Amino acid sequence: MTQAKPAPSGALQTVHVALGARAYDIVIGRGALAEAGSRIAQLAPGGKAAIVTDARVGALYGQRLADDLSRAGLRPTLVSVPPGEGSKSFPRLIEVCDAILAARIERGDLVVALGGGVIGDLAGFAAAITRRGLRFVQIPTTLLAQVDSSVGGKTGINSAHGKNLVGAFHQPSLVIADTALLDSLSEREFRAGYAEVVKYGLIDDPAFFAWCETNAEAIFGPGPARDHAVAVSCRAKAAVVARDEREDGDRALLNLGHTFAHALERATGYDGSRLVHGEAVAIGMALAFRFSAMQGLCPQEDAARVGVHLASLGLPTRLQDVPGGIGTAETLVEAMAQDKKVKRGELTFILARGIGRSFIARGVAAADVRDFLVGELAGA
Template sequence: MTTAIPPSSGRETVHVPLGERAYDIMIGRGVLNEATARIAGLAPGGAAAIVTDANVGALYGQALSDALAAAGLRTTIITVPAGEGSKSYPRLIEVCEALLAARIERGDLVIALGGGVIGDLAGFAASIVRRGLRFVQVPTSLLAQVDSSVGGKTGINSAHGKNLIGAFHQPSLVVADTALLDSLSPREFRAGYAEVVKYGLIDDPGFFAWCETNAEGIFGPGPARDHAVATSCRAKAAVVVRDEREDGDRALLNLGHTFAHALERATGYDGSRLVHGEAVAVGLALAFRFSVERGLCPPEDAARVAVHLAGVALPTRLQDVPGDIGTADSLVEAMAQDKKVKRGALTFILARGIGQSFIARGVEADGVRAFLVKELAEA
């Protein structure tokens, strides 16, 4: 059933200053309603292809298409199956061919309407069709609103690992309508919350403490949710401006992700077992416990992280992942394909405490393996 675009009730704009490729992130409840005119203004008299998945498209696809058509754009909707499986070569080819069939030209727009999978897939297709099309991110999941829609990372998965095929391609606009999060399942919302918490753990202990106090409000449709999204977007935008292509401290945004990506590969990217945000939650807890193991982080900080994540029903241990996830050796092997590997040496984001994360290069595989053996053995 199609859902109408909610009316706007105020917004906040975060600017991402990247010179000629600068763009805004519009944030607020119902902000998509007023953003349609701005989206149409990016390609006056042109066309827009809305790339979405079967679930989100059924809710919002036609309403957005109608609103953009009323604003003067010729529109088409391209729908792929929901789930991580759509970040694949076959779906990328399908989307690219559909864009060409719809006669989307360089001056037109690709609109990614969906969660992180759709943003990554549609953005990558936009980066390569006609050697580069402009695209707009309309993230509909909390995870996408606070993380993957901002910063220009696009891509698909490989049998060798997650996000290994892709390109940096910045959007022209991001529209983070927090009212669209009302349609998320509790599980998907919790998964996105792991990425919110991450920003406090990286370098903002005050924000983490605020999350500890305000988690219930963030899970509801109120100002706490909007504040969490805006704070996360500002943090992400600041890092992207300093280090757009992850040559330096943008890698800090991967706190917990080296463990997380290995777990996703171990579960075959099966969302019924583990979705990305859940993997990140386990990864955050593991990163802090690994930091304790290496004498870097106070044990009480690692415990505080795990308690908060578990308090919102997120997994924090390897045993929380359903089914077989393999051995310590197989998990380390999966990490060897991580994008942060340099000359074969593992790179982790570790922590000296909450809000004190840093890039640890050249971490020895034997130490990681021993840590994972211990974690796997714990009941």
């Protein structure tokens, strides 16, 4: 549950992910990147490190990190791919794996993911399969990656059949979440990441959701509220991952809104100019609460409260908010049939009995979802 007060400004916080032999720390706070060289060098003294990044992030922080690693006694190599969801693909995966091998990265060396969720997923998957498994470090540079995708060991790429359908569980050895790096994000990128912050309150922490409602403006600024939001989110995810590393049980709750979201991303062709992941999650969470209310599971007031809060921050909450449209209810339901949570062909959703009362709903009737989406598309 939510820590009562934010930590003092400037203080680094550490969240431990308790996974036995695969346990690791998440270091959170402004200026954490300054300690990256010394912390990473402790994992592989005198070794090599392949820094996987994208062209935009690499221009901002790539050489700085490489220099820090060099000073700490490591031998770094920079590997860059184009920014955007399109890099989560088989061609880019092959390119990154080949670059890691060309740098002669050995089993005792490291892969460092420097970037947002795309880079973390791509670099992590490359680390999982190159030389049958290399250790890797996450240095997430977006809010979404800091509070969600960098923690928990999910790595992968997209397929023509859907998002994240090819991948592996491969835990990092360390996560460094420097919240000062978020200063360089566009407002749109920050808003998109905020959707994943709010998610933790909606799952099982109504006090955190209420805190977000009160402190959203401060979270968007460079102060202790931002660090607090990241730390609470990481603690929540770490606790779930420690209980259910491979999503055999309640880790699926972390997918609140994602069944709808992944279908929307597929419907837009993963075109980030139209819809980025966090925006899709915002719509997905609003849909999950409205669908829950329609099913008589959740008070209408709670569903409305979720939509109002997300919309107040400029996040989309309706299917009509997606530029260019998203097709029909039938095409969205068809896309959901490829979701990783489908069991024996039956749809699984994360639904809610109220704010902070989410649950795993298995065997949801596709016809009910289709009828709901028809109404949503009609503006009901």
